[in-house]
Amino acid sequence: EAEVAQSPRYKITEKSQAVAFWCDPISGHATLYWYRQILGQGPELLVQFQDESVVDDSQLPKDRFSAERLKGVDSTLKIQPAELGDSAMYLCASSPSGDSYNEQFFGPGTRLTVL
Amino acid sequence: EDKVVQSPLSLVVHEGDTVTLNCSYEVTNFRSLLWYKQEKKAPTFLFMLTSSGIEKKSGRLSSILDKKELFSILNITATQTGDSAVYLCAVGYLIDYKLSFGAGTTVTVRA
Numbered sequence: 001e002a003e004v005a006q007s008p009r010y011k012i013t014e015k016s017q018a019v020a021f022w023c024d025p026i027s028g029h030a031t032l033y034w035y036r037q038i039l040g041q042g043p044e045l046l047v048q049f050q051d052e053s054v055v056d057d058s059q060l061p062k063d064r065f066s067a068e069r070l071k072g073v074d075s076t077l078k079i080q081p082a083e084l085g086d087s088a089m090y091l092c093a094s095s096p097s098g099d100s101y102n103e104q105f106f107g108p109g110t111r112l113t114v115l
Numbered sequence: 116e117d118k119v120v121q122s123p124l125s126l127v128v129h130e131g132d133t134v135t136l137n138c139s140y141e142v143t144n145f146r147s148l149l150w151y152k153q154e155k156k157a158p159t160f161l162f163m164l165t166s167s168g169i170e171k172k173s174g175r176l177s178s179i180l181d182k183k184e185l186f187s188i189l190n191i192t193a194t195q196t197g198d199s200a201v202y203l204c205a206v207g208y209l210i211d212y213k214l215s216f217g218a219g220t221t222v223t224v225r226a
Contacts, residue, residue, distance in 0.1 A: 004157075031212055042119075042203055042216030043158070055211060091157055095212055103149065104214060106157035 002026040004107035006092050012113045018080035021110045024073070025094030031055075033104060034067055034077050035091040043091055049075060050097070082114045117142040121204050121217035129225050132194050136220045138204030139186040147207040148180050148187045149214065154200045161189070163207075194224045 005024040013019050025032050030051050035043035046065065048056040051072040060067065064083070069075040079086055089111050093104040118141045128134055138148065147165045151158035162171045164180035164187060171178050175194075180187045191198055201221050205214040 033213075040218070042205070042218050043214075044216070045213055048211070048213060056213065103160055103163055104212075105160070106151075109157050 004092055004094055004105055006090075006107035006110055008110055009108060010111045010113075012115065013082050014115050015084055016081040018078065019082050019112065020079075021077045021090050021092075021112075023075045023077070023092030023107060025075075025092070026105055028096065029094035029105075030072070030097040031095045032069060032075050033093045033095075034075070035093065037089040037091055037109075039088070046077070079112075082112075084114050087112055087114045117206070117215055119204060119206050119215050119217040121202075121220050123220060124218070125221040125223070127223045127225060128194055130194060130196060132224075134191045134194060134198075134222060136189040136191075136202050136204075136222070137186060138189070138217055140204075140206050141185060142206050142208070142215065144209040145182075145206060146209040149205045149207060150178055150187070150189050151203040151205065152200045153203055153219070158203055161202075191222070194222075196224050196226055198222060199224045 007022050032049040034046045036046055037043045046060045047067045049069045052069050067077045089109045091109045092107045095104045120139050122137045147163050149163045150161040162178045167182040175192045178189045201219040203219045204217040207214055
């Protein structure tokens with residue numbers, strides 16, 4: 001069964017360092033999402049891509065976060081510099097395009113700890 | 116401001132019990148309501164509901180949506196320890212394909 005791949009699974013870094021997360025969506029899925037999930041809360045959307053274009057990045061802290069999906073397939077989320085409050089699970093999800101879909105398929109996530 | 120509120124926040128039951136989880140929402144451009152199960156990893160999809168009053172079932176799990184009163188219920192019957200997880204409710208929007216999640220309900224099933 002096709003799955004969303006993410007790496008690394010765990011990342012420990014010190015504050016003010018740079019970190020990067022990678023996501024490979026299910027083949028053929030045009031829409032890709034990055035979420036941040038703080039312990040005890042539901043996932044919060046950071047950025048949404050349709051192919052290589054950003055559809056929504058209104059909740060992305062752009063002073064320190066950036067995201068790209070250059071060829072419309074895999075994607076990278078970067079944080080520079082990391083802050084203590086960035087400690088969270090970063091989830092990537094993908095979905096097919098089309099009018100009838102809201103279902104999103106999630107990857108295993110990257111657990112970030114900032115010390 | 117859009118809201119997705121789940122209740123209770125957590126509950127503890129014994130194997131064999133039935134649990135009922137609630138999700139209420141106030142959103143514009145509502146399209147669908149989704150339920151996910153999250154163990155110590157990524158959420159896995161359970162149900163997507165778009166029509167009122169039509170129950171969806173999968174084994175011991177079932178869910179229904181009330182678009183007039185703006186809520187959904189997820190039921191788990193004959194609970195097992197493997198049902199222990201966080202259950203997330205999310206609303207899907209008409210115009211784009213975003214999801215807004217509630218904070219989740221943590222279910223603990225004791226043997």
